Amino acid sequence: MTAAFAALLSSTAALPAFAADADALLADLAVKVLSLGPNGEQPQPASSVSLSDEELAQVKAKHATAAIVMHYAGNDFSRAQIDGLKTQFATMGIEVLGVTDAGFKPEKQVADIETMLAKKPDIIVSLPTDPIATAGAYKKAAAQGVKLVFMDNVPTGLEAGKDYISVVSADNYGNGVASALLLAKALNGKGNVGVVYHAADFFVTKQRYDGFKKTLTENFPDIKIVAEQGIGGPNFSGDAERVAGAMIAANRKLNGIWAVWDVPAEGVVSAIRSVGADKIVIATCDLGENVAINMAQNSYVKGLGAQRPFDQGVTEALLAGYGLIGKAAPNYVAWSALPVSKANLEEAWQQVYHKPLPDDVKGVME
Secondary structure, three states: OOHHHHHHOOOOOOOOHHHHHHHHHHHHHOOOOOOOOOOOOOOEEHHHOOOOHHHHHHHHHOOOEEEEEEOOOOOHHHHHHHHHHHHHHHHOOOEEEEEEEOOOOHHHHHHHHHHHHOOOOOEEEEOOOOOOOOHHHHHHHHHOOOEEEEEOOOOOOOOEOOOEOEEEEEOHHHHHHHHHHHHHHHOOOOEEEEEEEEOOOOHHHHHHHHHHHHHHHHHOOOEEEEEEEEEOOOOHHHHHHHHHHHHHHHOOOOOEEEEOOHHHHHHHHHHHHHHOOOOOEEEEEOOOHHHHHHHHOOOOEEEEEEOOHHHHHHHHHHHHHHHHHOOOOOOEEEEOOEEEOHHHHHHHHHHHHOOOOOHHHHOOOO
């Protein structure tokens, strides 16, 4: 356990029972993955994915090309995934032909796949916006011999080892658990909370919601979920601001709000500020720069479960290499959850992005 993670888990000796339980559960998240894969697969650790020097030479000899077909590229998570992919592809001698952004629109992503297929890539790495609506396009890519590696989810009807190489994910269920535990600590084990979830058939965000809700209801009987509302985007911040404002107006004794990822959490921050409800606290998933600033200021965002997107991108690129040389790959690979609060913010940022904490975050740290 790192020093910063240890700082997150304060000594349990003088804490109420709920806080001691929360700390014990948070510690478990550092060493285990709670999520199963999209088809119920058992997770394999990212540490098991590697290429030997000989295998790397075989990959380089292929002079392969790759396309990165994103569900959405406008947030810190996506940019870090792309950075990790590009960094590792460069090491492997693989040329990236292009990166696309579907803006969470399945029809746009289908068109993006068609555009990239015209460039004849050897590899496509992608996160499907909708597992059903995009399935046909991915099946076409597989039929053309493209090596597919997926982020977080797989299209309906595709089979690991046959149609695609593998899927790589964070422990999204575990990150939902982490955000619930950190919210419970911020509320001292009691209060009324609202939930802003993703109103879509999206495996990753459903896992977060399930992990969050199950953890609260089973471990913290004095915390009540009094309002829930889904948002569909594409203006996730604006949608979240609107529904959070309605929650606050309808529940004058609201103590906390959970948002499914950092961009909706930004909208919740705006809603709280607009009505002056300064005692409401927020928990979320994903360590974006704006929520990091809010956390550093000791403001509304008190904790979150972070993914490790740069490392996920590196792992995805390595698995693409498996496909190029015919090396057997695990069906589902996952990185463990990373609980983040102000206490371990600086080290967590380094783990997530492989970069120092930005100056605009460090500059407001209280």
